[in-house]
Amino acid sequence: MQETQLPQVIQKRLSPSNVVERLATLTTGYTPDPERELEEASYYDFPVLKAPTWHWEITWYFFFGGLAAGCYVVASIASLFGSREDRAVARAGYYLSLLSLLPCPPLLIKDLGRPERFLHMLRIFKVKSPMSMGTWGLISFSFFSGITAAIQAARDGMLGRWWGARLLAALPQRLLVLPGTVLGVFLGGYTGVLLTATSVPLWSRSKVLGAVFISSAISTSSALISLMLRLTGSPARVLRKLERLEWIALLVEMAGLFAFLRGAGRAARPLVGTAPKEHGRTFWSFVFGGGLVLPWLLQTGLLLGRHNKRNSGAGLVLSLLVL
Numbered sequence: 001m002q003e004t005q006l007p008q009v010i011q012k013r014l015s016p017s018n019v020v021e022r023l024a025t026l027t028t029g030y031t032p033d034p035e036r037e038l039e040e041a042s043y044y045d046f047p048v049l050k051a052p053t054w055h056w057e058i059t060w061y062f063f064f065g066g067l068a069a070g071c072y073v074v075a076s077i078a079s080l081f082g083s084r085e086d087r088a089v090a091r092a093g094y095y096l097s098l099l100s101l102l103p104c105p106p107l108l109i110k111d112l113g114r115p116e117r118f119l120h121m122l123r124i125f126k127v128k129s130p131m132s133m134g135t136w137g138l139i140s141f142s143f144f145s146g147i148t149a150a151i152q153a154a155r156d157g158m159l160g161r162w163w164g165a166r167l168l169a170a171l172p173q174r175l176l177v178l179p180g181t182v183l184g185v186f187l188g189g190y191t192g193v194l195l196t197a198t199s200v201p202l203w204s205r206s207k208v209l210g211a212v213f214i215s216s217a218i219s220t221s222s223a224l225i226s227l228m229l230r231l232t233g234s235p236a237r238v239l240r241k242l243e244r245l246e247w248i249a250l251l252v253e254m255a256g257l258f259a260f261l262r263g264a265g266r267a268a269r270p271l272v273g274t275a276p277k278e279h280g281r282t283f284w285s286f287v288f289g290g291g292l293v294l295p296w297l298l299q300t301g302l303l304l305g306r307h308n309k310r311n312s313g314a315g316l317v318l319s320l321l322v323l
Contacts, residue, residue: 020280024272027261057111061104062191066213068100069188070221072145076181085238091152092228098149101142130194141187144180188217206263212256219249227319243303250296
């Protein structure tokens with residue numbers, strides 16, 4: 001009798017729902033207690049005080065803004081500390097940063113409703129206001145991203161031989177990269193800080209969202225640059241360095257996500273739990289498993305193996321998966 005019950009117990013413990021529930025308890029540090037929760041209703045029983053007014057425009061603004069910031073930071077690292085071969089990374093990164101940045105102002109203006117509202121935000125500068133700092137950070141970073149990409153284009157001969165192109169090519173690009181990189185790190189992380197300033201307990205309970213957003217920006221931008229360089233046939237040594245950076249960024253992102261869930265505690269249950277109206281199965285299967293763990297494991301396999309045509313194809317697929 002006990003022998004027949006043992007496999008059933010093991011099967012129950014290894015069921016998807018039970019595994020997801022254990023992950024939710026492990027990461028949040030909170031074990032649901034229905035009886036106590038019914039007796040002691042609290043602020044955390046209500047996900048928001050007021051429904052967020054953000055729509056799809058802000059979601060894409062976060063994505064493209066993080067991508068632009070990450071591409072610039074990766075390009076700057078290659079430019080300042082890389083070899084001659086790594087100039088391909090810097091070149092691709094600066095171009096991709098500017099291209100990723102182009103949709104950001106229209107998306108932000110579309111969310112605000114009227115263009116003049118964006119201009120009104122430039123009339124004030126408040127250090128303690130995430131919205132004010134974000135607006136000025138976006139404008140300042142746009143300047144450095146644009147001028148850096150223009151200098152790169154002039155040096156690559158894309159602007160012709162007129163006097164303006166020669167003037168741009170003579171500008172000290174590496175000197176301009178330093179403040180641009182600082183602003184890139186700020187732009188990549190401020191969106192996470194912006195979320196913590198809202199009244200949504202899931203976001204406001206933890207203060208590490210900025211670090212999660214920065215690491216996510218680095219991993220995603222590394223994948224995009226790697227994808228472009230693979231398509232243009234860059235040397236394997238250059239791609240290897242990008243793979244290492246992507247591996248580290250994914251690891252930091254997973255650690256940051258764990259710290260975020262741990263800090264959010266009970267407020268994170270709607271995201272990671274298995275109760276009705278909770279999204280744990282989707283989060284653990286697609287966001288954490290498919291978006292972080294699987295790419296990290298595949299990246300580990302690529303780094304441990306030799307670089308050949310098969311691994312090159314796998315790296316191409318991996319870059320698409322991270323994106």
